[in-house]
Amino acid sequence: MLADDHPVVRDGLAAMVNQQPDMEVVAEAGDGDEAIACYERNRPDVLVLDLRMPKRDGVAVVQRVLEINPKARILIMTTYDGDEDIFQCLSQGAKGYLLKDAPRQEILSAIRAVSEDRPYTSTTVAAKALQRMAKPSLTQRELDVLQLVAQGRSNKDIARRLSITEGTAKTHVKAILTKLDAISRTEAVAVAHKRGLIHL
Amino acid sequence: MLADDHPVVRDGLAAMVNQQPDMEVVAEAGDGDEAIACYERNRPDVLVLDLRMPKRDGVAVVQRVLEINPKARILIMTTYDGDEDIFQCLSQGAKGYLLKDAPRQEILSAIRAVSEDRPYTSTTVAAKALQRMAKPSLTQRELDVLQLVAQGRSNKDIARRLSITEGTAKTHVKAILTKLDAISRTEAVAVAHKRGLIHL
DNA sequence: CCGCCGCTCTCCCTTAAGATAGAGACTGTC
């Protein structure tokens, strides 16, 4: 089953998959909600899932689908190799990860791997996972603050929205700057975006 | 001819196009340089071009292709509907613009329109073009400064890199804030990114 | 039970950022 918000991409994947004698596309979905409903109806061997979709994003779909079927075989697909979300998906139980600009062969072998319940680890992700271990991770609260910082909010504004004092907002921002190794909030946003911690 | 860095997307478009009795894919390219070389060799009726590609981006390709053949028929394709670059492409002479998440029918009719030398104007772009008229545009120098601001550089740092004084850098930043209707530099980056003025 | 961690708050201090106002030099156009 394919879940992607671009009809073009679905067509491309479908064409590739249906040419294979051992594969067949049984269903397609264009957004997150549809993907969940569709999975439940069709129970496909493998779900190829775009990380960024309207209504409900990939992370939420992975969560829900694994609730429905804990043995679900999910292959995550994304355009951006920086996306932090993939780690969240993989740790939740997605079986594999793939970049959209991967060559045909790699895509097909990834689908085969996942269908046999073998994890598919792209080399780029494996490398990033190692890098990630070394770097300090942000707490949930810090991510909340970071989100607002990225929107250009001031500390005072952030404090008001999160119902904390400006001093506390500053403390969080400071922690963010330290963890992301940035000098200013604007640089922090640049770094966070590059790492896929936030989506603008 | 198709130019896109994702094999999947090329496959999808190729599948769609080749199903049509009046269309045929004669060539494909995976990056900017390849696209130009490929265009020169094949001289296709229509060039479907992704705006964001490795090596040379869509804007540069449009420029070069129109130098080779001023009557070239180019259909721009992009994932992001905010991209400011489309206006640059269209004003340079691209014939049409399309979002990647467009339904099959729209994609095909856009290709047909461009092949007949009719401009294809998506409703979203038309609307944006009007909005854009009302808003002040940034000067080249301001765009240079904005680029550095988006990287998180300080005014002092920006001044050093552009070989101007910090005061001048401030003047430019101030102008950017005014034109983008932002209160802080971080908000300016957020706005600029949303409008597609910069790519992080 | 105690220690670690995350969240909250406080105070002080330094520096950077933004607001305001004015001005000279260089383009190109009408």
Place this chain on the structure above:
DNA sequence: GACAGTCTCTATCTTAAGGGAGAGCGGCGG
């Protein structure tokens, strides 16, 4: 030649941001 726009620089002032240090409180795991 006058004019508009851009880029450059100057100065002063206010406010926001960032650095450093400390401390109380709640949860969670050894």
